[in-house]
Structure formats: structure tokens, C-alpha cells
Amino acid sequence: MLGSHRIVSNESANVEPVEMQGRKSLESFFNPRSVAIVGASSTPRKLGTLVLQNMRLQSFNGDIYPVNPKLTHIGALKCYRRVSELPCIPDLSVILIPAGSVVEALREHASKGIKNVIVMSAGFKEMGADGERLQNELQSVARENRIRIIGPNCLGIYDNFSRLDTFFIPRSLIQRPHYGGVSLASQSGSFVAHLMDLASFEHLGISRVINYGNKIDINESDALNYFAEDPKTKVVGIYLEGVTEGRQFLRSAEYCASKKPVVVLKTGKHESIANALTSHTGAIAGSYTSYKAAFRKSGLIEVESELEFIDTCKAIVSLPAARGRRVLIVGHAGGLGLTVADLCISEGLEIPETKKDLAESLKEGTLPYASVRNPIDLTASGSDGSAEFVLERALVERDFADIGIYLALWGLPQSSERIGEILSGIIKRSGKPVVVATLEGKKCVDKRSVFESKGIPVFFSLERAVKVAKHLNESYRGTLDD
Amino acid sequence: MLGSHRIVSNESANVEPVEMQGRKSLESFFNPRSVAIVGASSTPRKLGTLVLQNMRLQSFNGDIYPVNPKLTHIGALKCYRRVSELPCIPDLSVILIPAGSVVEALREHASKGIKNVIVMSAGFKEMGADGERLQNELQSVARENRIRIIGPNCLGIYDNFSRLDTFFIPRSLIQRPHYGGVSLASQSGSFVAHLMDLASFEHLGISRVINYGNKIDINESDALNYFAEDPKTKVVGIYLEGVTEGRQFLRSAEYCASKKPVVVLKTGKHESIANALTSHTGAIAGSYTSYKAAFRKSGLIEVESELEFIDTCKAIVSLPAARGRRVLIVGHAGGLGLTVADLCISEGLEIPETKKDLAESLKEGTLPYASVRNPIDLTASGSDGSAEFVLERALVERDFADIGIYLALWGLPQSSERIGEILSGIIKRSGKPVVVATLEGKKCVDKRSVFESKGIPVFFSLERAVKVAKHLNESYRGTLDD
Numbered sequence: 013m014l015g016s017h018r019i020v021s022n023e024s025a026n027v028e029p030v031e032m033q034g035r036k037s038l039e040s041f042f043n044p045r046s047v048a049i050v051g052a053s054s055t056p057r058k059l060g061t062l063v064l065q066n067m068r069l070q071s072f073n074g075d076i077y078p079v080n081p082k083l084t085h086i087g088a089l090k091c092y093r094r095v096s097e098l099p100c101i102p103d104l105s106v107i108l109i110p111a112g113s114v115v116e117a118l119r120e121h122a123s124k125g126i127k128n129v130i131v132m133s134a135g136f137k138e139m140g141a142d143g144e145r146l147q148n149e150l151q152s153v154a155r156e157n158r159i160r161i162i163g164p165n166c167l168g169i170y171d172n173f174s175r176l177d178t179f180f181i182p183r184s185l186i187q188r189p190h191y192g193g194v195s196l197a198s199q200s201g202s203f204v205a206h207l208m209d210l211a212s213f214e215h216l217g218i219s220r221v222i223n224y225g226n227k228i229d230i231n232e233s234d235a236l237n238y239f240a241e242d243p244k245t246k247v248v249g250i251y252l253e254g255v256t257e258g259r260q261f262l263r264s265a266e267y268c269a270s271k272k273p274v275v276v277l278k279t280g281k282h283e284s285i286a287n288a289l290t291s292h293t294g295a296i297a298g299s300y301t302s303y304k305a306a307f308r309k310s311g312l313i314e315v316e317s318e319l320e321f322i323d324t325c326k327a328i329v330s331l332p333a334a335r336g337r338r339v340l341i342v343g344h345a346g347g348l349g350l351t352v353a354d355l356c357i358s359e360g361l362e363i364p365e366t367k368k369d370l371a372e373s374l375k376e377g378t379l380p381y382a383s384v385r386n387p388i389d390l391t392a393s394g395s396d397g398s399a400e401f402v403l404e405r406a407l408v409e410r411d412f413a414d415i416g417i418y419l420a421l422w423g424l425p426q427s428s429e430r431i432g433e434i435l436s437g438i439i440k441r442s443g444k445p446v447v448v449a450t451l452e453g454k455k456c457v458d459k460r461s462v463f464e465s466k467g468i469p470v471f472f473s474l475e476r477a478v479k480v481a482k483h484l485n486e487s488y489r490g491t492l493d494d
Numbered sequence: 495m496l497g498s499h500r501i502v503s504n505e506s507a508n509v510e511p512v513e514m515q516g517r518k519s520l521e522s523f524f525n526p527r528s529v530a531i532v533g534a535s536s537t538p539r540k541l542g543t544l545v546l547q548n549m550r551l552q553s554f555n556g557d558i559y560p561v562n563p564k565l566t567h568i569g570a571l572k573c574y575r576r577v578s579e580l581p582c583i584p585d586l587s588v589i590l591i592p593a594g595s596v597v598e599a600l601r602e603h604a605s606k607g608i609k610n611v612i613v614m615s616a617g618f619k620e621m622g623a624d625g626e627r628l629q630n631e632l633q634s635v636a637r638e639n640r641i642r643i644i645g646p647n648c649l650g651i652y653d654n655f656s657r658l659d660t661f662f663i664p665r666s667l668i669q670r671p672h673y674g675g676v677s678l679a680s681q682s683g684s685f686v687a688h689l690m691d692l693a694s695f696e697h698l699g700i701s702r703v704i705n706y707g708n709k710i711d712i713n714e715s716d717a718l719n720y721f722a723e724d725p726k727t728k729v730v731g732i733y734l735e736g737v738t739e740g741r742q743f744l745r746s747a748e749y750c751a752s753k754k755p756v757v758v759l760k761t762g763k764h765e766s767i768a769n770a771l772t773s774h775t776g777a778i779a780g781s782y783t784s785y786k787a788a789f790r791k792s793g794l795i796e797v798e799s800e801l802e803f804i805d806t807c808k809a810i811v812s813l814p815a816a817r818g819r820r821v822l823i824v825g826h827a828g829g830l831g832l833t834v835a836d837l838c839i840s841e842g843l844e845i846p847e848t849k850k851d852l853a854e855s856l857k858e859g860t861l862p863y864a865s866v867r868n869p870i871d872l873t874a875s876g877s878d879g880s881a882e883f884v885l886e887r888a889l890v891e892r893d894f895a896d897i898g899i900y901l902a903l904w905g906l907p908q909s910s911e912r913i914g915e916i917l918s919g920i921i922k923r924s925g926k927p928v929v930v931a932t933l934e935g936k937k938c939v940d941k942r943s944v945f946e947s948k949g950i951p952v953f954f955s956l957e958r959a960v961k962v963a964k965h966l967n968e969s970y971r972g973t974l975d976d
Binding site: 206277319422 | 539616617620621664666667668669680681682684685686688691692694695696733735759761762763764798799800801802826827828829830832833835836837839840845863874903904905906907933934935936937955956957
């Protein structure tokens, strides 16, 4: 279904308005029918071997053309000595050979007419002056020949729809996440790879991933433009060190955030570590104050750490946005509820007071010694039915709060697996998010599927739950357009 | 070994200086030779049944005297109709009967000469005006008869040395943590119970736990005084809603913190939820600003959430304190290292720059394309040996930083289980803490014992690791006296 926009040349991308560029210009990268692997290998542990293996494990269903002058076959696949000998012009070529040979290889790609290339090889600007010269040469050759490039010094693309996986990291090191609505873009390869592993561990579904490393051509703005238009992408997560061009980024960020929620993690925030950043992917950070202002202006949702990144993407893709900052806390333990309330207020959320008439109304469905003051403590003997009663009255029948936080503690006498269905009903009937907060511990981990089977994510610390509650409000755009 | 201070009457406690009161006055609570259980039962799921069961499961090795007018035996134990009929004066009595009968029961305790009582029953001040009257009466009877009381509305004591466990919560709901150096005090029962479960899940060893609920007599100050003097307690963790008496608390907190690190979590920080707090354990919160000032003045280490509480206790009990705020970050992934650096700076830590001579020196033991700028990126191909080389040069041979953060990512080609021993050696030779940060994910969780078997804790998110690094500096008192 993405095929209709296949292969658009670079020229048109440069003149079209921003909102038209993204998807078409990257379509051959995310959704190629044929891929050359330059530097493919059969030697165990070589990158060219790993990429081929991962493409197979991911069940890529296009054609694969290994290129290696020393081999005639890799497994059942015919291997070509050079790209000039390929039987067709592949939609995409992935280059994995040493940095010193890349420019020459790119010239051959140009002669062959190949227009889309991922240069995974490291050894460019991130390695200092010599590498920078090499990178500039690579960029010139690409521009002269109107070849679009992802990289160098990158992992390329992982896609759960086209089943492309150019990442050379074995699955024993980085588990591949299951199919879902979140797409990721990242300058850093290791960062996004570990995010994928974390997403897999945290049961977060991923649609597409792009890592552009030193980004001599395709960068964060292109990724945002593509994801903005991509119907499979419901939420975008982006990891930034620095941006290539500020105004372009601002335009793309605003455009993407107008279409769907965009979660951003920016590193190299502080001047004192700007040097370390430069040596990482050759990026220049710029002032964090300007970034922060740009994020706010564009409507991006900023997070501070890897886990908050995953949690926030998961919450936003699974739950309705919150139309305000008022939080109702319902649980079976007083001290934990109070801790949630404090954390909420520290994060700028509000804990409205249950006024007399609501409090009296809530008393009808709760135990005599329950506390119906927000944060509500149903007590350890409180039932799932009481939780439902309170949430229904306060979130569905009345508009007491914009967000519910339910404290799930397993093993209590009256708790049952019915709670998953109860919360799912409340979310549907209220159109409001209910965030499930629980504690790490065997019982709570074992029972996560009670909620997850209903599409409700579970957060294994009070702080994690409160942070996503905050971001669920930030993700509200005044309309429900997705 | 604690027996020499056994049983000191209340009179002496009131005149001795603060540092002499604590341990002696609570000794019969934490370390009784004989315990009466008033309200003991054999009916499944009744609290009196659960407490008896938990005492047996915990292998309490003193004498147990069940009291229940309707039973003659519970299992092999003789059951007494009333405390007046007990064959001796037990060191401790635990009362589990309905609130309305507690005052009368306490009068019987007075006649019998019992001096130490835990009133677990709920239904006092936390239930409003009637309950408050009952609680005042209970307090009067206790004072008249010089009976010391923990509670009412509490779980009492859990002790991994005396093997006392008065908590009525079954182990299927709250796992009991293993033996270790951290003691916990809490106003809220559910909070501390869940902390115990979390400690168990997080492999944090616990020595003693006290929950005093409505605290008509024994309170947070008594607990701090006791733990200050207790040789088994290396670190104290305290959960506060409000304190009974400000000056007394300040004195006890200062005293305890002068002896060992004290970690505090205060809830009900914000005025808007003070009402909810009152209904929880009948506490009045007071202004958080005053609390914060008191914590700082006393040298308490303040945390914000349940997980930070457990993490901080674990870090402080396992690692040396940090003599300053300078952090060296060593890892195998650039973006993650940068994220750690940002989080450190946000938490008030410093990331010193690796100046030219150190940088050159570090180059000798790292890969050519590694980055020796702090945060140091050994790259995914960097070896354990490189990590050791860098940490040895920067933390042992030089005083480049006060804290090391090592980013452990498993599955890399050169990583091995030798890293546990390496870090242990660095910590010993430098006298500095090395905090192990890793990501949630199956591999990292599976390998935690590589570090934990050497006594080094592992933190499963970058943010958690950075927060403990901060607290390791706050725990430094200028001397290494424990």
C-alpha cells in the first residue's frame, strides 16, 4: 500500500513543499523491492554476514543481491563481483566495506544508476580530520550524482512492514521488537539499537526505525517528514544529538507534530560535554536553550532518559491523550497513593480535591473505612468493584479529572483479573487515559498481561507512571485526529 | 548479643539523653524472648492466624503465647483465655482484637505487668472523631501504666535477627527480604510492606523493620534513636508522613545521621493533599519547606519515590561514599554515555573534561577509534581490559573523578564476566564507588549476579544509576567511620 509513491528522484524533493518531500523521498529506503549488499560475506561474525543473516531472519521479501569480488555464492544467493555486474538497478544499496573504499564504490553506484544508498561503514568525520576529508568527498560524489545517502557510520533501517533489517547487530545482542505503531529515528546507532531491545523487553510495538549516523544527506528532518505522512506510524520517537539545519528541523518538527505525537530525547544538553558529543557522531550540539524552545514551539514532547522515552511512546500509542492536568488516583494503599500524588504535583499535574457531594457519592460504593479523598485509598480489602464504582462516577459520569492513575497491587483479597476489563471500559466510556502504576515485584510482573491483553500498558514504578501521565497531557492537541 | 540491654522501663528512657534512650527502650520490641498474641486464631485468613503463621515461617525462636477466650490450643501451642492467665510476663504483647475491645485489654495487660505492646488493630484516629476518642483513651491507659506502645493501626515489627514477624500480611502477597544491613521505619504499613517486597525483588538485604501507624507513643524519633545504636543497622531508611514532635525528630535525625546514613522519603509534601494525609494515619503534615530544611540540617538523604528509596539504600550500604561530585562515565555506547552525562549534570553532578595528558594516557589502553573524552566510549568492540585500564588510570592512579559510572551492556564481542572482578578491584583500590548502570532487558537482568556476587549493585536504568550516584555523594560525611 506504500508502493504507489515508490522512487521519486532527488530533484523533485528539493522543490516540493516540506510536507510532500518526506514520504516519497525515503520510500525506497523503507520499502525497497530489491537491495544490494556491498560487502556481503559468509565469514562468521563479519558485518556483511550479519546483515545478510538479519535480512533473512526478518523475512525480507524483496530481492537481495550480495556484492563481494571474492565470492560467487553466499548460501543459495548468487554473489556479484561489483555493482556494475548486477542484473538490475536495485532500489537500495547497503555499503559495508572499509571507509577508504567507499568513495570509489559510490562512483560505481552512480555509473550503475543506483539512487538510494545506506553507507554503514565507520571511519569518517567521527574519526577526526582525515575522516572528515573522506566524508566531504563522499558527500560531493553523492551530490554530483543525485544519490541519496543514509549515513555514513550508521545502522540504516529496520522495518516491521517491509521486513527490511540492515542492522548488523545480532539478535542475540539486540532483540527485535514486535510490530506496532511507534517509529524511531536516531543519530546514534547504539542508542536506537538498545531502545529496540528495551522496546522488545517492555512489550512496545515498533513500526520502523532509521539511524542516519553522520547524516551527510538524509537527517532528522527527512525522517520526521516521512513519518508524518506514513500511515503505519502513529507516534514518532526521535533521539537527537544535534540537528543539521535548524530552520529545516523546526519546519519538519512542526509539521510532523501537527500530524501525530512526537517524543524527543536530546543529549549533549550541557556545554561541558559538547566536546564528547563532537567525537561521537561528528555532530555540533548548539545551545540547549534554543532546542528546548524549538521543541516547545513545535509541540514535541521532551523526555530525559531511555526508559522515559519508551514509556512515553508506549503510553501515547496505547491511551487517549489527556485534555488537562487533573489526576484522580485510585489505589489500595494510602502511603503509595500519597507518593503518587506528590510526584504528580512535582511534575506539574494537579490533584483536585474530592468536594463534599462527590465524596458522599463515592462513599456509596466503597468500604466504610476507605478514604474517598483524592488520592483515594480503597484499602487492602477494597474490591475491584469499588475501583470501578469510583472511576465510573469520577471520570465517566462526572468530569472530576482528566487522567486516572490506578495503583495495581496483586494478591489483595478482593483483587481479580477482572480489573483489566474494568479499566478498559472506563477508558472507552470516559475517553480519558487510565495509567496503571504498579511496583516491581514478581506478582505484578506476572500479572501484566491482565492489562496488556486489553491494550493498557503497565508501568513498574510510581515515578514512571506519573511521568507518562504528564506526557499524556502534553500529547493533547485539542483534537482527536488520529 | 543485643541481650545485655534487655528491658528498660519507660521512666529511665524519659530522663536519659537522646542517644541513650533509643536502643534500650525498643529492645524488647525488636528482640523479645516471649511474645503474647492477643487475638490469635486458627481460622483461615484471620489476622490472628496469619500473624501466628508468619512467626512460624520466620522461625521466631522465643516463646509464643496465643491468647483467645474461645480456644484451648492452636496447633501444638496452648492457648490462654486472657493475658491474666499467662504463665509469665511476656516481653512483648501483640494485640489484634477489634478496636472497641483494645482499651479493656490494655488494662488487663497493665494488671499483668506487661510493659511492651504492639496494637495492630485499626479503627482509631484514622477513622474520625469516635476513633480519636478511643485512641486518646488508649493513650491515657498506656501512660498511666507506663506501658510502651507501637501503633495502633500498624503492622509492628519484622526482624531478620530476632526472627520476629508481627506483620499479618501473607508471604504470598509480600515476600520477606533476606538478611542485610538496611533497617526501615515507616508510619504507613502498606508502604513499608511493599518496600519489603520490592527489597526482596531487588536483592536488597534488610535487618529490621518497624511500622508504628498512628504512633500514640513510639514514633519515628524512637526508631531513629534505636537504629542509631543498633550494630546490625548500617543504613536507615525512613518513610515519613508527618512527625509527632519537631524538635525531638530533629535531635534524633541529627544523632542517627551522625552515626550512619539515613535515607528519607516524605509524603504529603503539598498542601493540596494534606487532607488526604490526615485521613490516612491521622497525621498532620506540617510545611514541607520546614521538613526539607530539617532534613538538610540533619544530614538526611532525601528521595522522591519508592524505587529511588530502595536503590539509594542499596547503593549506600554496598558502595563507598563519594567524596565529591565529579563523575567519570565509561561505557561501550556513545549515545547512552551522553544521556548519562546529561542526567548527571541535571542532578547537580559534574562531568570533568579529560584534559590532554590524561586523554593521551588513556589512548594507550583503548582502541584507536574509542573516544577518551568523558563520557568515555570504548565502543562496542572495546574490551573489559580497556575498561579496567581507563578506570585504573583515572580513578586509582589519578584523582580524575570521585565516582565512576560503568555502563554494562551484555552480548558485546569483548565483554566477559571478568568485569565483576575488575570493578570490585577498582572500588577497593580507589576507595571510590563505581555505579553499574545497565538497561532493562533479558541479557542484563540475567547477568546481574556477575556484579552482585562481588557485592556491587546493578541499576536497571540510566536515571536510577545517576540518582544513586548523587546520593552516594550526599552520604559522604567527611569521615569513613562505619
